[in-house]
Amino acid sequence: MSSAPASPSKKRRRVKSDVEEPSTTTVVTTATATAQISTHHHSSREKRRRVKSNLEEPSSTTTAVTTATALETPAAASTETPTAQISTHHxxxxxxxxxxxxxxxRHWRWTFGDLCLAWLQRGSGKRQALKKKKSRDLILALLKDEVFFKMFEEVEELHGTLIDLVIRLLRAELDDLQxxxxxxxxxxxxxxxxDLDIEKSRDSVQQHAPLLFQLVEGLSQQSRLRGNPRNxxxxxxxxxASIFSLGRARNTANCFARLLGIHLQDLGVKRSVLSLLHGFGIIDGYKTINRQRAGLAEPSNEDSDNGSISARADVGDGGDEDKEPDQDDV
DNA sequence: GATGTAAGGGCACACGGTTC
DNA sequence: GAACCGTGTGCCCTTACATC
Structure with missing residues (x-):
């Protein structure tokens, strides 16, 4: 095998030494593999299929041979191709x-999208992790570009997809919070x-639902910032977060809403107001609050018999849930 | 998917305060 | 004092949710 042409791996190393940037190296390698295709006038789909099949077998010697041959095809050799330009200029x-x-x-009549697709497909098959990494790098790089970022605003087809993604993430966060x-x-x-500690509760939301926190903070930011906001x-x-949680799981994520409802009723807020707030999803229904209060009246006597247990207002991690109520948490 | 439970909605009735 | 209005409560049925 020593007489065989330079192996693909050696060839890749050599190209890499010629072109310093890894991304450019990838382009050159891809470009080299596709140079032969452009000379055979296949359809675009066929081209990509063949590119993919070539790229998925980087270790086969045939790839190296055909790649080398491709560079020597009349079409490629007739004029100095861009491939040659890249590989010859150190x-x-x-x-x-x-x-x-x-x-x-332009020479291949490829769009930038074609190039990106071919680049990503190099990591398919056995190298899904690589493909994921490439996709992530590509998306992050594109999002940093102002023009591309603006495209997100203009292309309505993207909005629904992005919203779906955000909803999935937020629901997962709410589940975590619950x-x-x-x-x-x-x-x-x-x-x-x-006994609730608002600041602590806020920190808890920030910890367990960072995306929701960022979303609310961002959306509710003053339109005209003048120094530090006063309120x-x-x-x-x-x-x-409570409104979203109550909507998601009214039986198992209703703590804040019910506490608030009971508190408002204790303050003398009338049924009509409670019903109104219930309509907005802020508190539980009037009847539910009443039932809860009726239920609270009986056990509260038992509690007083057993020694007063102060209200738990800690909203910390789930690990704290098993511990005995601690007055320091309030 | 089946099942038990809790919550909600609708309705009716009683009670107290206000207005005419 | 009658009529009206707001509130509180209870009952029954449906619906939604959690659990297995």
Missing amino acids: HTSREEKLQAISKLL RKTVLFGSFNKEMNFT RHTGRIILI
Whole structure:
């Protein structure tokens, strides 16, 4: 095997040494593999299929041979192709590399999307992890580009897909919040609304639902910032998280809503107001609150007999849920 | 998917305060 | 004092949810 042409791996190493940037190396390798295709006038789909099949077998010697042959095809050899330009110039600037790649794409009648697709497909098959990494790098790089970012605003087809993604992430966060915090879980009759620590609850939302937190903070940011905002409405995120949670799981994520409802009724808020707030999804229904209060009246006597247990207002991690109520948490 | 439970909705009735 | 209005409560049925 020593007389065989340079193996693909050696060839890749050599190309890499010629072109310093890894991404450009990939382009050159891809470009080399596709040079032969452009000479055979296949359809675009066929081209990509063949490119993919070539790229998926980087270790086969045939690939190396055909690649080398491709560079010697009449079409490629007739004029100096952009491929040759890249591989023969040892020290090219970034701009020159981009121009050479641009020439290549025009030469093959490829779009930038075709190039990206071929680049991503190099990681398919046995190398899904690589493909994921490439996809992530590509998306992150594109999102940093202002023009591309603006495209997200303009292309309506993208909005629904992005919203679906955000909803999935937010629902997962709400699920996390429900499982790992007391305040956003099922109602705990040992808790009292007046003992809630708003700041601590807010931190808890930030910890377990960072995307929701970021979303609410971003959307509710003052339209005209003048120095430090005077009123930060720290409880806003708690109420919004509670509304979402109650909508998701009214039986098992109703703690805050019910505490608030009971508290408002204790303050003398009338049925019509409670019903109105219930209509907005802020608190439980009037009847539910009444039932709960009736239920609370009986056990509260038992509690007083057993020694008063202070209300739990900690909304910390789920690990705290098993511990005995601690007054320090209030 | 079946099942038990809790919550919600609709309705009716009683009670108290206000208005005419 | 009658009529009206708002509130509180109870009953029954349906629906939604959690659990197995």
